[in-house]
Amino acid sequence: MAASEFDVLAIGNAIVDILARAEDDLLVRLGVTKGMMRLIDAAEADRLYDMIGPAIEASGGSAGNTAAGVASLGGRAAYVGKVATDELGRIFTHDIRALGVHFATVPLEGGAPTARSTILITPDGERTMNTYLGACHALTVDDIDPAVVAAAEVTYLEGYLWDPPAAKEAFRKAAAIAHANGRKVAITLSDSFCVDRWRGEFLELMRSGTVDVVFANKEEIHALYETSDLASAVAAIRTDCALAAVTLGGDGALAVRGDETARAPATAVDRIEDLTGAGDQFAAGFLVGLTRGLDLSTAVRLGCLAGSEVIGHVGPRPSVRLADLAAAEGITIPPRG
Numbered sequence: 001m002a003a004s005e006f007d008v009l010a011i012g013n014a015i016v017d018i019l020a021r022a023e024d025d026l027l028v029r030l031g032v033t034k035g036m037m038r039l040i041d042a043a044e045a046d047r048l049y050d051m052i053g054p055a056i057e058a059s060g061g062s063a064g065n066t067a068a069g070v071a072s073l074g075g076r077a078a079y080v081g082k083v084a085t086d087e088l089g090r091i092f093t094h095d096i097r098a099l100g101v102h103f104a105t106v107p108l109e110g111g112a113p114t115a116r117s118t119i120l121i122t123p124d125g126e127r128t129m130n131t132y133l134g135a136c137h138a139l140t141v142d143d144i145d146p147a148v149v150a151a152a153e154v155t156y157l158e159g160y161l162w163d164p165p166a167a168k169e170a171f172r173k174a175a176a177i178a179h180a181n182g183r184k185v186a187i188t189l190s191d192s193f194c195v196d197r198w199r200g201e202f203l204e205l206m207r208s209g210t211v212d213v214v215f216a217n218k219e220e221i222h223a224l225y226e227t228s229d230l231a232s233a234v235a236a237i238r239t240d241c242a243l244a245a246v247t248l249g250g251d252g253a254l255a256v257r258g259d260e261t262a263r264a265p266a267t268a269v270d271r272i273e274d275l276t277g278a279g280d281q282f283a284a285g286f287l288v289g290l291t292r293g294l295d296l297s298t299a300v301r302l303g304c305l306a307g308s309e310v311i312g313h314v315g316p317r318p319s320v321r322l323a324d325l326a327a328a329e330g331i332t333i334p335p336r337g
């Protein structure tokens with residue numbers, strides 16, 4: 001197997017976030033479920049924008065956030081996602097490239113605009129996402145560059161990619177190329193409503209070995225196995241997937257690999273400002289840990305550390321260099337072999 005150029009290739013919906021504080025009663029008036037992601041059309045996105053207070057715009061997209069986190073940890077990241085040739089698309093492209101992430105997906109011309117997610121942050125820091133997918137619907141197999149997939153230790157894919165129909169085939173193509181080149185494939189289950197929509201197919205991906213690593217939070221793993229019992233859900237995922245990492249909010253995170261179990265407590269934060277991107281940064285830390293050969297416990301710890309940074313401020317990507325935080329916590333990230 002050739003030496004890898006990238007630690008992680010992340011593939012996902014390329015989205016610009018519009019983040020605004022909101023009271024709980026706005027969620028009630030909108031009829032949305034707190035903490036979830038719902039898909040909306042362009043008209044609803046415009047209507048919502050008129051209803052919210054002052055907002056902050058920031059590049060997001062779950063896998064994009066993870067690529068940003070990998071770069072912040074000193075890792076080499078690549079990203080695939082579809083933006084349009086519009087202002088938000090230029091902002092997304094600028095931000096991800098400015099972090100040193102390889103991003104070469106051809107933007108969509110003359111079609112739907114760049115995706116945006118209107119994210120309502122309630123006083124408890126919980127985020128509720130209203131996503132208009134726009135140009136993401138145009139991501140296809142043609143956007144997967146076999147050379148980039150082959151050059152990445154891990155290809156990491158969003159469960160959200162199951163929503164725009166053609167992206168699913170892009171996902172499967174990337175997974176096949178990764179495995180043909182001796183690389184690993186990881187997926188995040190993304191959202192419990194997303195799991196409800198695609199449960200059967202997600203389980204098939206794991207059981208068939210199409211994915212080697214799965215990320216889930218508590219709600220998602222409960223939804224996957226249709227149980228409220230965490231222990232039985234973890235027992236099930238241990239047999240269904242070679243490696244699973246489960247984030248547990250204030251209870252930290254765990255990972256299971258065969259008979260092995262690793263846990264880490266949540267890293268303390270002064271105040272939870274905004275939970276947007278917490279799982280994405282956990283994935284960044286955990287994947288960098290894995291690709292750089294750290295043991296499972298340290299990889300979980302690195303994930304918790306990265307996840308904790310992003311919840312201390314508004315926005316889904318790190319505001320400081322995660323590599324410095326890791327060093328301050330005594331976690332040494334080995335150079336790429």
Ligand SMILES: OC[C@H]1O[C@H](O)[C@H](O)[C@@H]1O
Pocket residue numbers: 013015016017059060061062065117129276277278280316
């Ligand atoms: O995981 C958080 C991300 O999910 C959505 O894709 C938003 O863009 C946000 O940045």
